[in-house]
Amino acid sequence: MSEHEAALAVGAAGGLGRYRSFAVPQSTVGDGFLMTMGLFFLGLCSFELLLGALLWPDGVLITGGLFMGLGMAGLALWPRFERRRGGRLERLYCFEDGLVIGSGHTMRPIRWSDVTITSEDWESGSGEYRYSGTRRTLTTSDGTLIARFTGKEPERVGGYQVILLHQAATEREAVHPSPGPTPSDARPTEA
Structure with missing residues (x-):
């Protein structure tokens, strides 16, 4: 079973809804x-x-x-x-109602309602060599770091899509709260 298939199975078991996108923080530009x-x-x-x-x-x-x-x-x-599977970078499999974190050989589901995103704007350089971006940090409600997007990544790493999915899910959750325990209470599973 591939890691993608395992993430889909973990997401379905956790009730995270439909799979939407893939993101890899800390990917390189260039x-x-x-x-x-x-x-x-x-x-x-x-x-x-x-x-x-x-x-x-x-x-x-x-x-x-x-x-x-x-x-x-x-x-x-x-x-x-x-x-790659088992690599040092975390892979985020994003669903409508949460995400599955692939880290090493383990997978962990987390609902969007249990994720906090903080944004910080940054600038460096001056004149025509001025660069700017937004650093985004994803943490759980207990303060555990999930992922950090530096703002220098190309769009293909999926950082902005993660933000949009989180925003849509939290807006839905505010209108229709979900009852019961969240899948982020579950233990990580081996992929």
Whole structure:
């Protein structure tokens, strides 16, 4: 069973509603740049090797280019390696009424009503090199940190979607409170 299927099963068992999205906090920006540069250096070295017309002393360009190319490609693939099942980054499987946190090999369901989101705006630099964003921190009602979005992540990591789902669920909960215990009281399950 894949981690995604296990998260769907945990979410269904916890009564979290329909699955909506996937989010991975702390993902890196710049994957495309590093991959492009890695492919450029690998291509340049391959071209030099195939033609046999070395423009620089034997092996300097080839050795340096291969190491640079492989290193940059490795840096670009590192976040994908960390997001895998059992990786160090938490994976958030978001549902209409809550989320399932995949961390290591365990899964834990939490209702949106048990999650508090705090936002903090930040700025750095000046002039045309000024950057800004919103740092968002998700915690449980007892203060346990769930996830932290730095505000530097690209949209594809799903941070803003998490905020929208939380907001919609808390608005629904205010209108129609749900009776009974919450699934966040359950123990983490092995995936």
